[in-house]
Amino acid sequence: MAEIRSTMDLVMERAARIGSASSDELQNEERRRLGMQRAAAYLDGKLEDLGAELAGVDQAQQPAVRRGMIEALLRNIMLAREEGQQHKAEQALQALSQLGGGAGDLKSIGKELLHIVGQYAKHREQLRRQLEDAIKVQMEQMLARQPGLGSSKLKLDPTLQPKFKEEWSRIETELGDQYGRALEQHKDQLRQRLLGAR
Incomplete structure (x- = not known):
């Protein structure tokens, strides 16, 4: 029950933030979500190059989109309990390296x-x-x-x-x-x- 309550609290907090958020904050959140969606598509094999995807986004929107991509990629680096999960971690790391300029x-x-x-x-x-x-x-x-x-x-x-x-x-x-x-x-x-x- 505590999990349900804490999830409900999170939903309510987010709703309160959205209610008091400025239009810039809402746009940044939408851009971040777009970045997460693009990263998920990359991991599913629907996109080949996240760097090119990011470059195709308006320069003012790139930081929020990039943040969303990075957050989604980091979430996919996990301890593999199944065969395919290790491959996803490798893909995510490759994309993170690309987004970081190959440093x-x-x-x-x-x-x-x-x-x-x-x-x-x-x-x-x-x-x-x-x-x-x-x-x-x-x-x-x-x-x-x-x-x-x-x-x-x-x-x-x-x-x-x-x-x-x-x-x-x-x-x-x-x-x-x-x-x-x-x-x-x-x-x-x-x-x-x-x-x-x-």
Whole structure:
């Protein structure tokens, strides 16, 4: 219920800001949203070059559009739990580098971010296999103690066991927190470099 309340509070705060916002602020918000939409289209493969998209926008509107693009791209750099998410992070980093003029420090931060995302995926898979193996051994030992089932060729799937699900949830949360902090620090560096102080 607290989540619903906080979301409602956010909606009300935004409505109040919009009600008291000047026309310039409203236009900047619309331009920022346009930038977010263009970045999403880029990540979906509908646009090839965000830099060209930005260059096609009126120069006075470019800062707000660029901000929206950068915000959307940064949101798509996340710890990959599925195969396609790592590709999106790579695409987002490539576009951020392009929007930053290809500066060396941006590429360096991007490489570190990709390293974090890659290490997370490897570490996650390794821990999952280890947990599966450990639960499977426990299941086999329990079956071996059961009369008549010890030599059985049952196909055991440890991922269906409640103990596996409970342990995996705990491990995944801890791992996500650990890698997530490092990821956010690097994203903050990118954000500061591309947008200045927040």
